[in-house]
Amino acid sequence: MADKLAKMNPVVHFELPAEDRERMAEFYTNVFGWKTQMLGPEMGNYVVATTTESDEKTGRPKNPGAINGGFFTKSDDKPAQYPSVVIAVEDIKEHMKKVEEAGGEVLGEPWDIPSVGLYVSFIDTEGNRVSMLQPRMPVG
Numbered sequence: 001m002a003d004k005l006a007k008m009n010p011v012v013h014f015e016l017p018a019e020d021r022e023r024m025a026e027f028y029t030n031v032f033g034w035k036t037q038m039l040g041p042e043m044g045n046y047v048v049a050t051t052t053e054s055d056e057k058t059g060r061p062k063n064p065g066a067i068n069g070g071f072f073t074k075s076d077d078k079p080a081q082y083p084s085v086v087i088a089v090e091d092i093k094e095h096m097k098k099v100e101e102a103g104g105e106v107l108g109e110p111w112d113i114p115s116v117g118l119y120v121s122f123i124d125t126e127g128n129r130v131s132m133l134q135p136r137m138p139v140g
Helices: 021-032 092-101
Strands: 011-018 035-038 047-050 068-073 084-088 105-113 117-123 129-135
Touching: 011 021, 011 129, 021 035, 021 047, 021 068, 092 105, 092 117, 092 129, 105 129
Parallel strands: 011 068, 084 129
Antiparallel strands: 011 084, 035 047, 047 068, 105 117, 117 129
């Protein structure tokens, strides 16, 4: 068991669904002081949510244990639209196989997020939607 846990893959991002992205961004900005950046239709109208200061070179949070996230627009064509976390992995294809071998379900193929990395969501054995990211820059 210890061998399987030798390499841990950290949670590096969170995602929250939104019916109204402007309203949601305003809520988290006003309540928690987060900064938001509205992306366009070419990025699925995603909203980047900055919760902590990041290093300019790596884009990673400066505060250990802190993560940034984003809001995605709810739509009828996406499964399991709930709050979720994103886990960084070194090899997304390898981890897609591991998800399926362990009883999970991968939701489609990885897609390339420009300057970020490869991303894919999955359903775990308990019905939770979680995502994986193979970052362009190494984590840690």
